[in-house]
Amino acid sequence: GGIITQTPKFLIGQEGQKLTLKCQQNFNHDTMYWYRQDSGKGLRLIYYSITENDLQKGDLSEGYDASREKKSSFSLTVTSAQKNEMAVFLCASSHRTGLNYAEQFFGPGTRLTVL
Amino acid sequence: GDKVKQSPSALSLQEGTNSALRCNFSIAATTVQWFLQNPRGSLINLFYLVPGTKENGRLKSTFNSKESYSTLHIRDAQLEDSGTYFCAAEAAYQGGRALIFGTGTTVSVSP
Known part of the structure; x- marks a missing residue:
């Protein structure tokens, strides 16, 4: 087994601020993901990374940067926080087998509020 | 339109x-995952399915890839x-593959 930790749990920012969210996993998984969940909705993919220093854009990549510094960690940066924005950011990881991805496991999330 | 459609959107059950x-x-899914999001917001893995059926306690899940459900x-x-x-389907995405989520079914169980 393993665990995914996300920091911080709660993040309050100001409009226009640059904000960074961090994710660590000890599954030794190859692939890591960042998703955004808006209230009452499903998850949408922001970025994913299939190995260290790799980055792949998802549907929601505009307004975000990401960095896979090492195999176990994946950071997400909100480049300019939008006023009244509220969302939960979820990090996930999985093994990669060929072109397919195995079961994804999720962290507890970071709840963002922009004042 | 939605690539993964979940129904119903809400469900009330008696114990x-x-x-x-x-x-x-509406996409060619190769695997499916089912999750339960608890009131704290954590996503709990319920099933990871290739085409076929799995059972775990009181839960049972089927993935039929030919009929896409x-x-x-x-x-x-x-x-x-x-x-x-939430259900999520793994499918082709921008030259690779990704999980595409449905919008969820909110279940309320009452005594």
């Missing part, structure tokens, strides 16, 4: 009853089954 949730796919059956519903259930 001890049975029910089924469904996902229909998956179902999750809840038997003898308990209060702790309350939460939002």
Whole structure:
């Protein structure tokens, strides 16, 4: 087994601020993901990374940067926080087998509020 | 339109009853995952499916890739089954593959 930790749990920012969210996993998984969940909705993919220093854009990549510094960690940066924005950011990881991805496991999330 | 459609969007159950949730796919899904999001917001893995059926306690899930759907059956519903259930399909995405989520079914179990 393993665990995914996300920091911080709660993040309050100001409009226009640059904000960074961090994710660590000890599954030794190859692939890591960042998703955004808006209230009452499903998850949408922001970025994913299939190995260290790799980055792949998802549907929601505009307004975000990401960095896979090492195999176990994946950071997400909100480049300019939008006023009244509220969302939960979820990090996930999985093994990669060929072109397919195995079961994804999720962290507890970071709840963002922009004042 | 939605690539992964979940139904119903909400479901009220009495303890001890049975029910089924469904996902229909308009994409070529290779695997399916089902999650339960608890009131704290954590996503709990329920099933990871290739085409076929899996069972775990009171939960049973089927993935039919030929007819592009998956179902999750809840038997003898308990209060702790309350939460939002998400299905997600792994499919081709921008030269690679990704999980595409449905919008969820909110289940409320009452005594």
